[in-house]
Each structure stands twice: as C-alpha cells, then as structure tokens.
Amino acid sequence: MKQPRSLLAWVALGLAVTVVSQSPDSPLNVRDFGAKGDGKTDDTTAFQKALDAAAAAGGGVVLAPRGNYLFAGSLKVPSGVTLRGIWESVPAHNGIRDRGLPKPTDDGTTFLVTGGAGDESAPPFISLTHNSTLKGVVIDYPNQKPDDVPEAYPWAIHMSGKNPAVLAVELLNPYNGIDTTGSERHLIRDVHGQPLRRGILVDQIFDVGRIENVHFNPWWSMQPKLFQWQMDNGEAFIFGRTDWQYVLNTFCFGYHVGYHFIQSERGVCNGNFLGIGADDCQTALVVDQCAPFGLLITNGEFVSFHGPDPTMVDVKETNTGSVRLVNCAFWGPCNQIAKVAGRGTVGFSDCSFVQWDRNKEGRHALQAVGGTLLVRGCEFRAPRPQVSLGENVRRAVISGNVLRGEEQIRNGSKGSVVITGNAAD
Numbered sequence: 001m002k003q004p005r006s007l008l009a010w011v012a013l014g015l016a017v018t019v020v021s022q023s024p025d026s027p028l029n030v031r032d033f034g035a036k037g038d039g040k041t042d043d044t045t046a047f048q049k050a051l052d053a054a055a056a057a058g059g060g061v062v063l064a065p066r067g068n069y070l071f072a073g074s075l076k077v078p079s080g081v082t083l084r085g086i087w088e089s090v091p092a093h094n095g096i097r098d099r100g101l102p103k104p105t106d107d108g109t110t111f112l113v114t115g116g117a118g119d120e121s122a123p124p125f126i127s128l129t130h131n132s133t134l135k136g137v138v139i140d141y142p143n144q145k146p147d148d149v150p151e152a153y154p155w156a157i158h159m160s161g162k163n164p165a166v167l168a169v170e171l172l173n174p175y176n177g178i179d180t181t182g183s184e185r186h187l188i189r190d191v192h193g194q195p196l197r198r199g200i201l202v203d204q205i206f207d208v209g210r211i212e213n214v215h216f217n218p219w220w221s222m223q224p225k226l227f228q229w230q231m232d233n234g235e236a237f238i239f240g241r242t243d244w245q246y247v248l249n250t251f252c253f254g255y256h257v258g259y260h261f262i263q264s265e266r267g268v269c270n271g272n273f274l275g276i277g278a279d280d281c282q283t284a285l286v287v288d289q290c291a292p293f294g295l296l297i298t299n300g301e302f303v304s305f306h307g308p309d310p311t312m313v314d315v316k317e318t319n320t321g322s323v324r325l326v327n328c329a330f331w332g333p334c335n336q337i338a339k340v341a342g343r344g345t346v347g348f349s350d351c352s353f354v355q356w357d358r359n360k361e362g363r364h365a366l367q368a369v370g371g372t373l374l375v376r377g378c379e380f381r382a383p384r385p386q387v388s389l390g391e392n393v394r395r396a397v398i399s400g401n402v403l404r405g406e407e408q409i410r411n412g413s414k415g416s417v418v419i420t421g422n423a424a425d
Helices: 007-021 044-055 225-232
Strands: 036-041 060-063 067-071 075-076 080-082 110-114 125-128 131-135 137-138 157-158 165-173 176-180 187-193 200-201 210-216 234-241 242-253 257-261 270-277 283-287 295-298 301-304 313-314 322-326 329-331 334-341 345-349 367-370 371-376 387-389 393-399 408-411 416-420
Touching: 044 060, 044 067, 044 080, 110 393, 125 131, 125 137, 125 225, 165 176, 200 210, 234 242, 234 270, 257 270, 283 301, 301 313, 301 345, 329 371, 334 345, 367 371, 371 387, 387 393, 408 416
Parallel strands: 036 067, 060 080, 067 110, 075 125, 080 131, 110 137, 125 157, 131 165, 137 165, 157 176, 165 187, 176 200, 187 210, 200 234, 210 242, 234 257, 242 270, 257 283, 270 295, 270 301, 283 313, 295 322, 301 329, 313 334, 322 345, 334 367, 345 371, 367 387, 371 393, 387 408, 393 416
Antiparallel strands: none
C-alpha cells in the first residue's frame, strides 16, 4: 500500500512544476515585449525584440497569442526560431464573401500588413532563414480593396538558408505570397489563401524542396474587377531552378497561369508533382523550359474555359526538356487540351480528355508543332479531332488509345511517326 505524500513532498513537487513552467525552453510571448495586438498600434518593433531575444537564448518559440497585430515594417525570424500563432491547422475565412464564416480579425492570430505598399522590391514582410519557421497565423493586407485592381506589395514571406518552414498559414490576400529563392530543403505545408499576383516562387534551390497541401482559392474576393485582373495577370505556382522539387496536393483557381515552369538566371526545374490541380485558369500549365531529367506530373486535374484561348497545357518553343503527364484528367470547354512546341519530349499516358474544340472549329485536342510527342493509353471522350502533328515534329508515338467517334489524327510530320492500335467507335 502506497503511503500518502508528506507536505514536504507536495511542496517539492510544486517547486519542480514551477521550475519546469519557467524553463528557458518555454515560448516567449510577444505581449511581454510590448506588442498590443489591437489592430491600431504598430507592433513591428515589439515582435522583432521578441524574435531577437529568442535567438540570443539559442533559439526557441515566440508566441503571438490571439490578437490583430499591425505591421508597418518587416520582420526577420532568426535561425532556429519559430514565430507561432494559435492556429494548429490552417484556418478558413471568407473576406468580404458571406458564407457564415468569421472574418480574419474575429479570432485567432492575425497579422495586418501595411508596410511596403506600392513597391514590389521592398523588403518582404517576413524573412525566414536557416531552421526558422512561421506557423499558425493569418496574413491580411487590410488596405487591399476587394472590388478594385490590387495594389502592389513585396513578398509576404521570403525563405532562405537551409530547412526554413511555413506551416498552417493563411495567405488571405497578399499581392505576392511566398518566395523561396535561395533556400534549401524548404517545407511549405498547409497553406491556403488568395495571393493576387504570385502565389509561390521556387528558384535557386540546389537541394530538394517540398510543397504540400497548398490551395489557392478566391475565398477573399471574386468581385469582377479584382478577379478579372487576377485572371489576366495572376500566376499561382512559378518554378525556376530547383533540383528535384516535390509537390503534393496543390490546387489553384482563377489565375492567368496555374503552374509556370520558367528559365531563370539560375536554371530550370525538374521535379515530382503528385495530385496537383488547376481550375478555371486561362492556361493551367505553361512550360517555357524544364530540365532534361523531366517534370513528372501524376494524378493531375486541369480545367480551362476562360480567356482569349483557354488551354490546359502549353509547352513553348523554347523547351528542350521532358514533360510527362500520367493519369491526369482534363476537362472544361476549352479550345484545345495541349499545344506542344520546342525540341523536347512531351508524353501523355493513361490520361482522360473530356472537352475541347468548344466552338466546333475542328481543333485537335493535342496540337504538336515540334519536338517528340507520346500519347499512349489515353481516352478521348468527345467525337472531335484528337491529335495533330506538324511538319517539324521529330518523332511521335500514338498508340493504344480509346477514341470516341472516328479516328481523327492528322499527321503532317516529316519525322518518324508510329500510329497504331487505337480503338475508335
């Protein structure tokens, strides 16, 4: 039988609990450094003091409890420091739209950003570096007008160094979202919102970067003037030089370009893209250039039906790399599914094509004017022209596909072409 603790034992236990609760590893609270969180007082200096104090202690967590924190300046999160709000998973807010959801200033940890207005080249609002993290906050630009052309701002977040992370963050309405240029092994996970001009830029990455569960939807505003500007100018995901980028479960709605693969000064992209989607983008996926190792795109969902020439995939004449799309679905009343140029290789395998040639002009679903085209095991679910090969197509294999209606494959190539085993009605 256990003996009851003596009074001295209970006192000792209480002292031990007190010591633990006051451990150097306990979070620093921005309120203790003068932050007000009233939505009126500029809290930039108070936050930076708390972040610098955590760095001086060897790293740790800086907690921003419930409140609306106004920032007229920018923040630098030092190495080994986490700036954390109260959200453990990414929140959802409706901006000006009435869906019965709370406004971002009603609950949680909200950062109201006013610094850098009108100057894209100004310092980013938050800079992350080696092993630093931003987690559990909402970033809101209160001076953006939901019914007008947006005002330019610098990047909301910039990541550099090794292993910086952005977790459970709502980018409610930034002009520019997250810039990863110069980081290695960055992690962006559980990020939602409506970046207006650019969502995420990936460049100068020489070790694997990771982007997971990022969804950009017009939750903040679909007012006609702003949303049309976003449709004409916005780019959700931009990939320059990155060596084996891993992208999982990402989505965007209502952009000029959903996924844009560019040739930057630092190079081009190769990577693994699984479960990515782009809905109602004028062009879902644009490839200016990519690495010869390839873009591996699997289980993608792409929809285009607005803009001057709605297209799901546009591979430019500058491309010399390899693009492979496997088990992807394409739908929406577009003009064509894909336009393929350049000297690289583009492959479609086990894909489903549902709608194209919306104006019944005789446009082919897949239009290749250069390079190498592989189309194997796909299903063309409309009785309309399927594939067109221009004279500069070097090689093509079109085999084992299922066609609705008669076979309508136009071969104008002067190169080596194999068309075989396609099952038409």
